[in-house]
Amino acid sequence: MTTTTAPLIEVDGLRKAYAGRAVVDEVSFGVAEGEIFGILGPNGAGKTTTVECVEGLRKPDAGRVRVAGLDPVRDHARLTGLLGAQLQESEVQPKLTVKEALELYSAFYPDPLDWRPLAERLRLEDKLGTRFAKLSGGQKQRLFIALALVGNPRVVVLDELTTGLDPRARRDTWQLIEDVRDSGVTVLLVTHFMEEAQRLCDRIAVIDQGRIAALDTPAGLISRAAGATVVTFVPSGPVDERELAELPGVASVEHRADGRITLTGGDETVDALLTLLARHHVTAHQLRVSDATLDDAFLDLTGAGQS
Amino acid sequence: MSTATTDTTPTDTTPTAVSARAAQGPRARSAVLRSEFRLFRREPGALFGVLVFPPGLLAILGSVPAFRDTDPDLGGLRLIDAYVPVTVLLPMIVAGLQAMPPVLAGYRERGILRRMSTTPVRPSALLGAQMGINGAAAFCSALISLAVGRLAFDVTLPRQAVGYLLALVLTVVVALSLGALVSARARTSKIANAIGSAVFFPSMFCAGVWLPVQSMPTTLADIVQCTPFGAAAQALSQAAAGDWPAWSHLGVLAAWAVVLTGAAARWFRWE
Structure with missing residues (x-):
């Protein structure tokens, strides 16, 4: 995919170290508006740290990150209004029901989506009255996806999108993400499912030991093998x-x-x-x-x- | 408390964006408050400990005949009169140390605060809502205890109402800041529970749950009066008797409030 305008997400020379050990080292990529960009890599490769720097949850040690021209750390308050995030290991209050969680997160944003069709799309309509703590792993995951999208974001960051979902739900979710992209939303997707990356991503950055090992379209990566x-x-x-x-x-x-x-x-x-x-x-x-x-x-x- | 962080508007923002977000802030924070209130009602342990247990304890103690006899050691007061301030303090200790810290530490442990920090609402809105709800519940419980004392056992209402309210408000602030400090230092809700309980029993002792401060030996009473709940018990007793609470007690309370709030703010971690 060629881009004529400036990328919506720019990461340039990103570096982040914990206790002196670099987990992300000189990572650079750009994501065009309306693109689904995948970050693929083995466990501990630095995928999550990279997207956390994009979300403003971590401050880079070096390098430049911009999302829609905003610095995720300095302009955090403004970034949150246009960002939808699905994080790993991040929950909602255990005794909050699905409906209450959706209503709560809708209220955070100036121009949210109607959460009802979103809940139906994610097959949560029968679970609206169920408390978060009583949901199965897959249902929790679907709620997290709904919460990432309910704010009507311009950029969605999805970390391990379909972990814990059964094959049917996984395919439904892929279709949903494609529809979201078709409505103009830019998607940054962390995954370790090859099938998911191959199906969804316009381009993929393969990260290994904190560095980008390859950056190409899925077909381009395969032909390089x-x-x-x-x-x-x-x-x-x-x-x-x-x-x-x-x-x-x-x-x-x-x-x-x-x-x-x-x-x-x-x-x-x-x-x-x-x-x-x-x-x-x-x-x-x-x-x-x-x-x-x-x-x-x-x-x-x-x-x-x-x- | 979250006003400062959410409403910081960069200079280059368009006026419409500024007003949209300014309108969003209160709506989002009231949604957080509503949902935390709903969750508070779903915690039977906290509801019982804060709202039922203290007035219940007063009712049980008042039913013991000996508590209704005048006691020369208490300056002609009945034991039940000395226990009203104690049961007024009790819900504040329970709310601050038993109810709130495990919830807040759990919110951090489960990444709830972290998830919220990716939204336009600051996670401090959750902290604020929790403190507001627990403080309000403790305050209501205190009023119930005063009413039970007055209606069931003929305990006179505080004669120095303004001084009593001032002492009560300072005590709520101290209890919540102590709870916030425990939440700040505890990494998990289990640890928060343990620290909360460890501080809970000395606090109850100082408040006079086992022995009213007036009945303690002088040296012990002097020490206890320097603790937040000991000072609170004394200030409340004086105001109940019709005197303006001694500035030394109010000063102790205010000093604790400042120190504990400062420490909690310094050490609190969102993740």
């Missing part, structure tokens, strides 16, 4: 593994005991493989060609897969 294409087949006759390993673009070759061979590589690998097999008069049974997923790209980029 060493083995972007995966081919599996059962050869009708013997195949020389050395010949396979020498095919152009091959990243790995695996020969299983049941005879199935798995190759990872690029598009050119597939063409070369088929040519090679034809030359040896070998047929590829049960041939499957698939793209690598964001999962593979993620493991590749963060080095989390190296063991």
Whole structure:
């Protein structure tokens, strides 16, 4: 996505250390208005600290953060009016009911959304009279999403959006976030679900050990992975593994005991493989060609897969 | 108390934005107050401790015949007369030390204050609402005890009403600031409960729950009068008898209020 106007969220050279250890180091990115921007990374990579600096909950040690031109720390009072936040490990009063929590948070904002349709969208309409402490994990999470959106914000920061949700609720929530974005809201999303990032995000910053390891569209990240294409087949006759390993673009070759061979590589690998097999008069049974997923790209980029 | 933080308006804001937010502040804070009041009503322990227990204790003690005999040690007063100021102080101690600290520490522990700090309402609105509600409940309880004493046991109402009210207001402020300090230092609601109880019993002793201050040995009474609730008990007794409460007692109360409020403000953490 190309941006012609100044980004709505600007993070430039952000650095934050706890007890002398940098948890966020030289992180820079910009989020355009109306974009869903994902921050992806392993546990403890500095994702939450980064978005907390954007929300004004933490003061950066160095670097510049601007949200709609506001400094989240200095202009905190003004930022809160246009920000919706869903935090990790942050609750509402245990004996407050769902309805009361929605009404309370609506009253905080000058121009809130009607909370009733929002509660219906998040399937909370049967739980309006239930106290927060009696809600299940997924219901609590849905309430947090509603509270993040009820103020009719210009920027929404969602930290671990669908943690604790069942697959159905997860898909509903993704649709809701897409609709919210389509109404012009800018979304900053912290996640460790690849499927979620791939489905929702226009662009993704992969953070590893406090630094940005890659910043691209989901498709761009996948194509960067060493083995972007995966081919599996059962050869009708013997195949020389050395010949396979020498095919152009091959990243790995695996020969299983049941005879199935798995190759990872690029598009050119597939063409070369088929040519090679034809030359040896070998047929590829049960041939499957698939793209690598964001999962593979993620493991590749963060080095989390190296063991 | 949150006016200063929420209404700070940067100079480059448009007039409409300023007025929108200025109108928003009171509405948001009253919504916080309403919801905290609702939550207070859902805490049977706090309701009982603050509103039922102190007047109830007075009614039970008053039903003991010995409490209604005049006592030469108390200058011709009956024991029940000496216990009215005690049961007036009791709800303030319960509200400040038993009811409020676990709630506030829990709000911090559960990230409720932190969540609220991402909204246009400052988390101090929650602190203010809690102090207001607990203070008001303690005040109501004190009035109930005075009424029970007057109606059931013929205890005369405070003769120096202005002095009595002044002492009462100072005491509420001291009790709440003591509670705020406990909430400030306790990381979890469990710790707040423990610290609250540890301070609760000495406070009750000083207020004269077991032995009215007037009946204590001189040295002990001198020490107790330097504590917030000891001074409060003395000031209330004097005002009840028709005298203006001694400035030394009011001074002790005011000094505690300043010190405790300052300490709570200095140490309170929102997360």
